[in-house]
Amino acid sequence: MAKIPVTFTLNGSERAAFAEEGLNLLEFLRRAVGDLSPKYGCGQGTCGACTVIIDGETHLSCLTMADAVQGRKVETASGLANGKVHPLQEAFMEHFAAQCGYCTPGMLMSAKVLLDRNPSPTRAEVIEAISGNLCRCTGYAPIIDAILATANTRRLA
Amino acid sequence: MRVESYKTLAEAARAMGPDAVFMAGGTLVMRDVNAGESASRIIRSADPALTEIRATGDGFSIGAGVTMARIVAHRDLPFLAPVARAVGGPQVRNMATVGGNLFAHHPYGDFAVALLALGARVVLAGQGGAKPLDDLLRERGRSGGPSLIVASIEVPRPRDPRAFGFVKVSRIKPKGVSVMSIAVNLPRDSGRIRGARVAFGAMGPAPLRVSAVERVLEGQSLDAATIARAAQLAGDGLDPPTDALASAWYRREVAGTHLRRLLEKMERG
Numbered sequence: 001m002a003k004i005p006v007t008f009t010l011n012g013s014e015r016a017a018f019a020e021e022g023l024n025l026l027e028f029l030r031r032a033v034g035d036l037s038p039k040y041g042c043g044q045g046t047c048g049a050c051t052v053i054i055d056g057e058t059h060l061s062c063l064t065m066a067d068a069v070q071g072r073k074v075e076t077a078s079g080l081a082n083g084k085v086h087p088l089q090e091a092f093m094e095h096f097a098a099q100c101g102y103c104t105p106g107m108l109m110s111a112k113v114l115l116d117r118n119p120s121p122t123r124a125e126v127i128e129a130i131s132g133n134l135c136r137c138t139g140y141a142p143i144i145d146a147i148l149a150t151a152n153t154r155r156l157a
Numbered sequence: 158m159r160v161e162s163y164k165t166l167a168e169a170a171r172a173m174g175p176d177a178v179f180m181a182g183g184t185l186v187m188r189d190v191n192a193g194e195s196a197s198r199i200i201r202s203a204d205p206a207l208t209e210i211r212a213t214g215d216g217f218s219i220g221a222g223v224t225m226a227r228i229v230a231h232r233d234l235p236f237l238a239p240v241a242r243a244v245g246g247p248q249v250r251n252m253a254t255v256g257g258n259l260f261a262h263h264p265y266g267d268f269a270v271a272l273l274a275l276g277a278r279v280v281l282a283g284q285g286g287a288k289p290l291d292d293l294l295r296e297r298g299r300s301g302g303p304s305l306i307v308a309s310i311e312v313p314r315p316r317d318p319r320a321f322g323f324v325k326v327s328r329i330k331p332k333g334v335s336v337m338s339i340a341v342n343l344p345r346d347s348g349r350i351r352g353a354r355v356a357f358g359a360m361g362p363a364p365l366r367v368s369a370v371e372r373v374l375e376g377q378s379l380d381a382a383t384i385a386r387a388a389q390l391a392g393d394g395l396d397p398p399t400d401a402l403a404s405a406w407y408r409r410e411v412a413g414t415h416l417r418r419l420l421e422k423m424e425r426g
Contacts, residue, residue, distance in 0.1 A: 043191035
């Protein structure tokens with residue numbers, strides 16, 4: 001199988017790695033690039049655990065071909081903490097929004113795009129924003145609370 | 158598996174064949190790739206024509222590669238925005254395309270139901286002219302998937318936005334797959350319905366029109382008696398699938414109720 005060189009920006013740093021033909025972005029990030037934050041849940045676009053941000057929009061990395069990010073900006077949960085944990089991560093801890101933690105990196109990506117675009121979302125808007133991310137532990141309420149609390153804290157700051 | 162990328166749609170169309178599948182947003186094709194069930198050749202194209210939205214004389218030409226998120230955000234497509242919003246979650250809407258939806262198998266493909274009711278026509282890559290979406294969906298239902306590429310979809314603008322109605326019935330809010338979806342387009346001419354189109358999703362192998370219901374509505378006003386007659390015929394002669402969400406019996410039973418509620422809501426305005 002042909003190997004394709006893929007050059008892209010990952011969490012602000014230039015990265016280059018080889019992808020096998022037809023490899024999905026999730027496997028590429030985890031195996032070839034070494035970013036283990038996006039998770040493999042279903043491989044079918046149902047669970048959202050593999051959610052990453054490409055050029056400011058959430059995408060399912062398991063349904064994206066690796067070479068589709070050629071020259072583009074990719075953000076993952078491992079890029080959130082910058083010296084100290086990101087306010088969203090702080091709020092997730094505060095509100096017990098992670099139990100097993102498998103959905104958390106994807107949830108954080110969906111939440112980040114929401115708050116970047118809409119600093120004061122309603123509860124309904126938060127629910128809509130994370131509707132593509134399944135969580136089987138928390139029942140969602142703590143996650144929604146954490147995202148709303150982050151928005152509130154930012155407004156006060 | 159081989160991945161082939163072509164600059165133009167015409168080249169991509171020439172490369173298609175029974176062993177190939179065309180990939181746009183990836184939400185359908187990559188599922189098969191991940192499950193190890195993909196076609197042996199995957200065809201892609203970055204042709205800019207795929208992502209164009211153009212106003213035409215009586216409607217819009219929508220490139221097959223336009224995503225659901227772009228439909229939601231487009232200022233001239235308010236009648237399609239609620240339909241696109243009903244597809245998947247945010248990530249899927251950022252990826253899934255209008256063209257791909259025409260080939261989405263049960264329980265997906267709600268956008269195609271709306272396009273069918275609107276009387277959309279499809280333009281095939283490398284071929285001149287447009288053909289009714291009805292034909293493409295019927296062929297798809299029979300053969301499981303033709304080896305062709307849809308370049309764009311021509312959607313007539315509803316003359317009266319209130320003439321078009323859509324509902325997706327799902328058990329989980331806000332994101333859940335279809336128990337069924339219903340789209341109706343009921344243009345009126347001095348109060349009477351002329352050219353009724355009623356389409357169902359998840360009620361057969363592909364989105365389909367229910368001509369018995371269309372005939373009952375034709376020439377009528379949307380009064381209680383007409384709505385009741387239409388609702389009575391809704392599930393007639395259809396062979397919906399049984400899946401984890403609903404049995405075929407259930408789908409037939411509730412089709413009339415959901416159609417009645419949609420028509421009543423449209424009548425109330």
